Amino acid sequence: MGRALPLVAALLLLVTLPAYAEGAPRRVVSMNLCTDQLVLLLADPGQVVSVSYLSARPEDSLLATRTAGLVLNHGQTEEVLPLRPDLVVAGIYTTRFTVRILQRRNVPVLDLPPAENFDDVRANIRAVAAALGTEQRGEALIRRMDRRIAALASRVEGLERPRALIYRAGGFTLGRDTFAGELLDLAGYKNAATDYGVEGWGAVPVEAVLQLKPDLLVVGVYRDNAPSLARDVTEHPALRHRMPRIVSVPTRHWACGIPAALDIVEGLINRRLGPPGGTS
Amino acid sequence: MIDETRMEANRSREMPFPLLLAGLAMAGLIAAGLGLVADRISATALSGFLTLLSEDRETALAILTEVRLPRIVLGAIVGGTLGLSGAALQGWLRNPLAEPGLIGASAAAALGAVIAFYFGLGSLSQFALPAGGVIGAMAGLGVLLLLVGRDPSVLTVILAGVAVTAFAGALTQLALNLAPSPYATLEVITWLMGSLANRSFEHVWLALPMTVLGWLLLAGTGRALDALTVGEDAARSMGVNLIRLRWRIVFGVGLSVGAAVSVSGIIGFVGLVIPHLLRPLVGYMPSRLLPASALGGAALILYADVLVRYLSPGQELKLGVVTALIGAPFFLLLLIEVRRRGQ
Numbered sequence: 001m002g003r004a005l006p007l008v009a010a011l012l013l014l015v016t017l018p019a020y021a022e023g024a025p026r027r028v029v030s031m032n033l034c035t036d037q038l039v040l041l042l043a044d045p046g047q048v049v050s051v052s053y054l055s056a057r058p059e060d061s062l063l064a065t066r067t068a069g070l071v072l073n074h075g076q077t078e079e080v081l082p083l084r085p086d087l088v089v090a091g092i093y094t095t096r097f098t099v100r101i102l103q104r105r106n107v108p109v110l111d112l113p114p115a116e117n118f119d120d121v122r123a124n125i126r127a128v129a130a131a132l133g134t135e136q137r138g139e140a141l142i143r144r145m146d147r148r149i150a151a152l153a154s155r156v157e158g159l160e161r162p163r164a165l166i167y168r169a170g171g172f173t174l175g176r177d178t179f180a181g182e183l184l185d186l187a188g189y190k191n192a193a194t195d196y197g198v199e200g201w202g203a204v205p206v207e208a209v210l211q212l213k214p215d216l217l218v219v220g221v222y223r224d225n226a227p228s229l230a231r232d233v234t235e236h237p238a239l240r241h242r243m244p245r246i247v248s249v250p251t252r253h254w255a256c257g258i259p260a261a262l263d264i265v266e267g268l269i270n271r272r273l274g275p276p277g278g279t280s
Numbered sequence: 281m282i283d284e285t286r287m288e289a290n291r292s293r294e295m296p297f298p299l300l301l302a303g304l305a306m307a308g309l310i311a312a313g314l315g316l317v318a319d320r321i322s323a324t325a326l327s328g329f330l331t332l333l334s335e336d337r338e339t340a341l342a343i344l345t346e347v348r349l350p351r352i353v354l355g356a357i358v359g360g361t362l363g364l365s366g367a368a369l370q371g372w373l374r375n376p377l378a379e380p381g382l383i384g385a386s387a388a389a390a391l392g393a394v395i396a397f398y399f400g401l402g403s404l405s406q407f408a409l410p411a412g413g414v415i416g417a418m419a420g421l422g423v424l425l426l427l428v429g430r431d432p433s434v435l436t437v438i439l440a441g442v443a444v445t446a447f448a449g450a451l452t453q454l455a456l457n458l459a460p461s462p463y464a465t466l467e468v469i470t471w472l473m474g475s476l477a478n479r480s481f482e483h484v485w486l487a488l489p490m491t492v493l494g495w496l497l498l499a500g501t502g503r504a505l506d507a508l509t510v511g512e513d514a515a516r517s518m519g520v521n522l523i524r525l526r527w528r529i530v531f532g533v534g535l536s537v538g539a540a541v542s543v544s545g546i547i548g549f550v551g552l553v554i555p556h557l558l559r560p561l562v563g564y565m566p567s568r569l570l571p572a573s574a575l576g577g578a579a580l581i582l583y584a585d586v587l588v589r590y591l592s593p594g595q596e597l598k599l600g601v602v603t604a605l606i607g608a609p610f611f612l613l614l615l616i617e618v619r620r621r622g623q
Contacts, residue, residue: 169463171478203595206478207343211332227397228461229470233478238346242339 024133025087025108031075031098032091033060034256035112038128039089040066041258042137049083059223060252062260077101087131115257117182118149124257145259149186152265156188159272162215164189167239168251169222169230171206175199180220180254183261187268189216206236209243217243218268220251247271294563297572304558304575311582312352315589316344350481354543355585356578357484358476359550361491361540363577364570365533366551367558368498371505371566372529375434376614379551380537383437384420384444386546390471391448391455392416393542398459406482410490413542418534420444425530434618473598474547476585483543494536495574497528502567509566547600549607550577556614 029050030039036051040063050071058064073079075095080088080102089110090099099109110131115121122142129138164184166174174180175193177200184191192214196204209217219234239246253264295303317326333340366379380386396402396412405411427440452471456464504525507515512522541547554576555569562568584602591597 207347210339210342210347211336213339223460223462226459226461226464227400227402228459228463229467229478230463231461236347236478237480237482238342241346242342 025085025131027083027085028087028089028132029073029080029083029085030055030089031073031080031095032089032112034114034258035089035091035110035128036067037061037063037256037258037260038112038124039132041141042125042129042134043132044134047132049085050080059250060255062252062258081105081107089128089131115179116177117179118145118257120179121145121257121259141259145262148259148262152186152262152269155269156186156272159188161188161190162272163192163195163212164216164218164268165192165204165209165212165214166218166220167204167209167234168220169228169234171203171233172201173198173204174201179257179261183254183265184218184268186262187265188272189268206233206238210238215244217246219246219248220254221248222251245271295561297562297568300558300561300572301575304572304579308356308575308579308582311579311586312356314586315352315355315582316348346480350484351476351479351585352582353481353484354479354487355476355581357487357491358540358544358547359578359581360574361494361536361577362547362550363554363573363575363580364495364498365537366577367555367566367569367573368501368505368529369533369551370555371508371569372501372525373432373437374508375432375437376556376618377434377438377552377611379549379555380417380533381546381548381550382445382552382611383424383441384448385417385424385533385537386541386548387445387448387452388420388423389413389417389538389541390546391452392419392538394452394455394459394471396542398455398461398464400460406486407489410486410539410542413540414490414535414538416448417538417541418530420448421530421534469598471545473600474541474545474603475588475596475598475600476544476581477596479543487539487543490539491536494532494534494539497532498536499570501525501528501532502570505566505570509564545598545600547581547603549603549611550580552614553603553607553610554580556610 024047026047028039028043028048030036030048031052033052033054036055039048040051040055048070050073051067053072053074055061056064056067056070056072061067071079071083073083075090075098077098080098085102085107087108087110088099088102089112092111092113099111102109108131110127112124112127113120115124122145125138125142126135129135129141166180166184168174173193173196175198176182176185176191181191181193192212193199193202193204195212196202196208198204204212217239225231247268249264249267254261317329329340329343332343362380365385369378369380369383370376372378390413392415393409393413395416396408401408401412424437424440424444427443428436449472453468456468456471459465504515504520507518507520508525516522551573555573558572558576559569562572580603581599584599584606587602588597588599
């Protein structure tokens with residue numbers, strides 16, 4: 001038995017022959033839902049040890065099926081350190097306390113800002129791919145994403161741009177300078193939040209939504225719409241009576257800057273008000 | 281008889297009853313009007329709305345009838361319930377400090393409503409929300425009566441109320457923490473301090489049946505409460521059935537406060553302040569205090585709601601903050617008064 005073990009290990013190593021470069025990290029831990037998804041997209045099998053617990057939830061993550069067998073962390077130091085990570089990937093606004101301790105113990109940490117547009121997505125993909133030693137996979141992912149962006153953009157080119165308002169639980173909207181705003185723009189809509197003076201993230205009371213009169217209300221649905229007072233705002237009867245069109249979009253699709261967010265754009269284009277070239 | 285001169289002094293402050301009710305109703309209507317015409321009570325908000333009314337009448341009317349009106353109607357229902365319940369509880373327990381918030385009924389109602397709302401009981405029936413509030417309020421009152429037992433002294437009732445409130449508040453936060461919605465934990469303040477923001481007529485229809493039932497039960501207690509002012513034995517000799525009175529009060533408060541809290545959260549001190557301010561004006565008669573306190577409570581909530589929108593448009597202050605700012609010092613004064621009289 002004692003002699004067979006190294007042999008088995010060697011065989012396993014052959015089977016999962018890593019594509020990553022010499023010196024690439026082999027024990028990667030990611031602590032943020034959005035960085036988790038980039039790491040899962042770009043890493044080789046076996047390169048990732050742990051992702052955040054949110055990534056295993058299908059209601060939050062698009063890649064929940066890929067987390068089988070991984071340790072799920074909650075961004076706590078005592079969870080991450082025993083995994084002896086040789087690379088930790090974190091979002092710049094979360095798990096700050098843990099990141100500081102890891103850095104003090106000389107664990108390499110890659111901090112990623114949340115993407116606010118597709119340039120940020122490209123930069124984040126390149127940064128993660130470089131850290132993982134899978135640069136080619138990163139470039140391929142970017143090429144596929146850019147081809148899809150071009151195809152989607154050509155579908156709405158020259159069409160009239162109806163006004164749409166993103167409306168999320170609690171009465172919050174996302175303006176032009178956000179990733180969801182970028183998706184709305186790509187789908188060929190004008191962002192009605194601009195008319196309310198919101199370019200980033202901001203609150204829009206129900207009565208202001210009635211006054212803005214968007215052609216389309218894009219309601220963000222989080223976690224299967226479990227009941228909450230915040231959800232009641234997007235379900236206010238006045239909106240149901242007065243809005244010409246309401247579509248629901250699961251927010252897991254736009255919460256993170258990953259190529260799969262383009263699925264939303266595709267869905268929104270498919271539900272465009274008028275037929276191609278027609279007047280709506 | 282009691283101190284003659286004091287009775288005289290009391291009577292001199294008494295107002296003609298119909299005039300008092302009309303005045304309170306008028307105060308409430310003015311507050312309702314203020315709440316209707318502007319989201320923020322300022323000149324620009326008002327002129328902006330008038331412009332909208334002339335340029336886009338349909339949207340302006342939709343804002344009036346579907347967004348602002350339900351909020352005002354709900355405020356009147358909740359305030360009326362709290363004022364009426366406070367007056368009934370003070371008369372029944374003959375305790376100047378009794379009110380739904382301080383005796384724990386409101387906190388227990390919020391617990392019941394939170395459990396019904398966040399854990400999807402609403403998919404069984406819409407009325408799960410007010411029903412949860414009512415069951416919670418009744419359970420809270422039941423525990424209170426068990427804790428108080430045969431010694432309903434002023435202090436025992438308040439201490440038992442503190443215990444019920446603390447326990448129900450902790451369970452409410454626990455329930456919100458375990459709720460499936462990621463927003464639930466952020467909404468604890470709304471449940472513990474109360475708010476009328478973003479309420480629609482759906483909430484009005486949910487709360488109304490059970491609150492009205494509670495009001496009817498409480499409205500019928502006036503004569504018995506009048507008799508009770510001269511003591512339990514005297515009341516019994518006047519034909520008052522004290523057991524039936526207790527059930528009427530428990531069910532009346534449970535139904536109305538339970539349903540009201542389920543759509544507004546806990547708004548404290550209304551039931552304490554209003555009956556006290558109005559008691560001299562109705563000549564210390566509980567039967568007259570009941571309707572007057574209902575109107576007064578409604579007016580107070582409506583003014584408080586105008587105030588929160590004025591002080592903090594957008595990121596609104598919770599209603600319970602305003603009522604506590606008014607009510608807590610008042611509570612302190614009453615406590616001093618009770619101690620002074622006790623010595």
